[in-house]
Amino acid sequence: MILDKIAEATKLRIQREKATISLPEIIKQAKEFPVDTSFPFEKAFSNKNMHFICEVKKASPSKGIIADDFPYIQIAMEYESAGASGISVLTEPDFFLGKDCYLTQIKKKVTIPVLRKDFILEPYQIYQSKIIGADCILLICSLLAEETVKEYISLCDTLGLSALVEVHDEKEAYAAVRAGARIIGVNNRNLKTFEVDIHNSIRLRKHIPEHLICIAESGIKTSQDIKNLQTAGIDGTLIGETLMRSSDKKRMLDALRELL
């Protein structure tokens, strides 16, 4: 199964990284960074509009190379000027061809909050996310026990990071709520089979308390999709491929907003 393969590769990557910077050292470094307790990623959702988190993604295991030409800083700046509420940056190297430095460089050029899209398995990576400049990290429920999600959210709180807790079904949604998630992302893509159904977020919204920020992730292509998600009470959408494949990102975002 692909998710297992990604998790295995991630464990090896963490091992390699620890050989360069040890856990105590990375903790020390992370603690030298200022803590912004205003949680900018969450604050970005403070009005009732539909929000767009736009993703910088070169490739994925389901689609292969998505963008041959990958001027990632320019892409992020285009997203910001097109009115994105936040930017998601893939940093996973083996399957998504991401890099930590893409996030660091993007963060320096935009004023909107930045989400680190990676497969977080250990606290080590949370400290690392702080150092590379993330405002928010992704916690994938199908990779972590409920108690672990809870523990990682607390760690994020102490570092001033937000956590986008990703779920795919009711069971995970309930676990995320119990773990204290403030932002829940419903992935429309089943990470085990790659099947995409945007109805998944519409269905699961009913199971997530209204005061929590709910983001629909993956497979969003049309203004009608956006309208349907808004009608279901979704606060934001996370869009990668549709934007990455479009040569005029501002025009594409405007088109997606058309029915709002």
Ligand SMILES: O=P(O)(O)OC[C@@H](O)[C@@H](O)c1c[nH]c2ccccc12
């Ligand atoms: O490119 P799409 O279909 O618009 O999807 C974006 C985003 O939701 C997707 O990249 C994603 C959602 N959850 C993830 C977890 C890991 C890696 C990637 C993802």
